[in-house]
Structures are given as C-alpha cells and as structure tokens.
Amino acid sequence: MKIFVSVDMEGVSGLTDPEEMRAGGRGYERGCELMTGDANAAIRAAFDASAAEVVVADAHGGGRNLRADLIDPRCTLVRGPYKPMRMAEGLDASFDAAVYVGYHARAGTARGVLNHTWMGREIHNVHLNGRIAGEILLMAAYAGTLGVPVALVTGDAAACAEAREVLGDVPAVAVKTGSDRYAAALVPPARAQQMIYEAGRDALSEVANWRTCEVDPPYTLRVEWNATAIAQSCAVIPGVELVGPRTTEFTTDDYTQIVGLLGVCATIAGDVGCTGRHYG
Structure with a gap:
C-alpha cells in the first residue's frame, strides 16, 4: 500500500495564532514542531496499517x-x-489513498479556525465548476x-464538517473547535496526535471508508480576488479571463492546470497585493 500525506498548518493541533503560521512570527518554531507531530501520527498510522511507502508533502x-530532522525517517x-x-x-495515480493533515475550512466559514482559501487575505472566494x-x-x-x-x-471541527460535505462520510479527526477565526477550544497536542494515529490506522x-471526489471536466476555476490589481495582473496569463472587476475565470480539461494556475496566481497576488498580515 502506498499512501500520500499532505500536511497544512492551520488545522494542526495546538495552533490558533496567525503568527504561529509565519516564519519569523511568535511561536512559529514551536508551530513547526507541532505540525511535524501531527504528520508523524499519520505516518505511523499508515505504516502500522501495512503501508509499504508513505510520501509526505509540506x-x-x-x-x-x-x-x-524530526519527521518519521x-x-x-x-x-x-x-x-x-x-x-x-508528489501525488500521482500510483497511490492507493491520500490523507490530509492539518487542513482548515474555506474562506468565510463561521467558527473556522484561520479560515481562508489558498491565500490568507488576497482571495475572497474560489468556485470550481x-x-x-x-x-x-x-x-x-x-x-x-x-x-x-x-x-x-x-483539522478543526469546521474543516472536518467541510470534508464530509465534499466527500461524504469520510473519516475525520477534529483537533480543535473554533469560537472565532483566531480562537478555539483545543484538544492538547499529545492527545490529538493519539487521536490522529488511531483514526488513521483504522x-x-x-x-470501504475511503472516498473519491469526482468532478467532471471541463474544469472551470473562478477566483474572486480582494483587489482589481490582482485580477488584472492574473488575467495576463493566457487562458485566464477577467469576468468582473476583481474576478478571473479559467477553463481546462486538465486538472493539473487548475492546481498549477492557483500556484502561479498566488505568486502574482502575493507580489501585487500582500502588504500586511497574512490573515488580517
């Protein structure tokens, strides 16, 4: 069995402060250790469930x-x-399953800890098809x-609810429950990581409990940015259309282009529009 583990940070156990997500921010180094701890719980679960190979993406x-230096060797x-x-x-068709650790709810989700979509402040909403x-x-x-x-x-409870909305009755572990974007009731990391391990192993x-997300092509990605300058800059990319003062749209039959475009646009958006706090 070959398992892919994608690890984000906002949904990691013990973390609620935007500074803990940012290199150089207060608590960031400890945040990296907690992120690695959650990842290791999932990795250990995969190997104990008879995985022969586990690939982990930061x-x-x-x-x-x-x-x-602390990740499971x-x-x-x-x-x-x-x-x-x-x-x-790192993900390709050779993997048997994917595991998402430390994920968070989309932008605008009530009680979603550190909720956002792809970028902390530059994107208001994303629509897929x-x-x-x-x-x-x-x-x-x-x-x-x-x-x-x-x-x-x-991730947090809102992320787990979103996962079930997307994937149906997929196994999910809530390591915290948000009271606002930057505050939550936490499961202490040691216990949260044990929960991740046990749920992951099972x-x-x-x-039979694995769930596949099926979206039919063609794939249309619509992004509502927070600034006209970002939308106009992204619309220079071939195939990207400006469909509103700060909204772009892109359609393709190749989903890798959707993921790649999000990365390129995020780089542009960061240069054009990011002048303050990442989640402010």
Whole structure:
C-alpha cells in the first residue's frame, strides 16, 4: 500500500495564532514542531496499517515548515517553495489513498479556525465548476482525477464538517473547535496526535471508508480576488479571463492546470497585493 500525506498548518493541533503560521512570527518554531507531530501520527498510522511507502508533502506556505530532522525517517518528505502542484506535489495515480493533515475550512466559514482559501487575505472566494471551494475540495478533486481516494482528514471541527460535505462520510479527526477565526477550544497536542494515529490506522485498514471526489471536466476555476490589481495582473496569463472587476475565470480539461494556475496566481497576488498580515 502506498499512501500520500499532505500536511497544512492551520488545522494542526495546538495552533490558533496567525503568527504561529509565519516564519519569523511568535511561536512559529514551536508551530513547526507541532505540525511535524501531527504528520508523524499519520505516518505511523499508515505504516502500522501495512503501508509499504508513505510520501509526505509540506503543504503550508513556502513548504519549509515540517522539521526534516524530526519527521518519521521511514517516509519520503517533499518540501520547498514553488512546487508545481503545491499542496499535492508528489501525488500521482500510483497511490492507493491520500490523507490530509492539518487542513482548515474555506474562506468565510463561521467558527473556522484561520479560515481562508489558498491565500490568507488576497482571495475572497474560489468556485470550481460553479461550486464554492476550499482547499479540501480543490485537493480532493485533484486526487480524484488521478483515481486516488481520500482516507482521512484532520483539522478543526469546521474543516472536518467541510470534508464530509465534499466527500461524504469520510473519516475525520477534529483537533480543535473554533469560537472565532483566531480562537478555539483545543484538544492538547499529545492527545490529538493519539487521536490522529488511531483514526488513521483504522481508516487506512478499511478501504470501504475511503472516498473519491469526482468532478467532471471541463474544469472551470473562478477566483474572486480582494483587489482589481490582482485580477488584472492574473488575467495576463493566457487562458485566464477577467469576468468582473476583481474576478478571473479559467477553463481546462486538465486538472493539473487548475492546481498549477492557483500556484502561479498566488505568486502574482502575493507580489501585487500582500502588504500586511497574512490573515488580517
């Protein structure tokens, strides 16, 4: 069995402060350790469920957050910025299942801890084929185009609810429950990581509980940006159409282009519009 683990940071146990997500921010180094702890719980679960290979993608920001010196040595770690498939770098059709650790709810979700979609402040909303989409749908759909089901999602309670909205009765572990965007009732990390391990071991041992996200082509990605300057800059990319003062749209039959375009547009948006706090 071959398992892909994508690890974001906002849904990691113990974290609620935007500073903990940002290199150089207060608590960031400890945040990286907690992120690695949640990842290791999922990795250990995969191997104990008889996985022969586990590939782990650092899916937060620039992809330099998971502690390479603390990660389970049995896995392969994919890290670094500007990965072509960003949060899904390393995933292909050879994998049996995907696991999403530390994921969060889409932008605008009530009580969603650190809720956003792809970027902290530059994006208001994303729609995929007319359906409002967060990172769970975007990444699960990419896995689905490869024929790879999702076996487990971990994050805050709002992220787990979103995962079930997208994937049906998929196994999910809520490690915190938001009272607002930056505040939550936490399951202490040691217990949360044990929960991730136990749920992951059980989920990866029961193929019947895996869920595949199926989105039919052609794929249309609509992004509502927070500024006209970002939308206009992204519309320079061939195939991207400006459909409103700050809204772009792109249609393709190749879902890898959807993921790749999000990465390129995020780079442009960061240069054009990011002048303050990442989640402010």
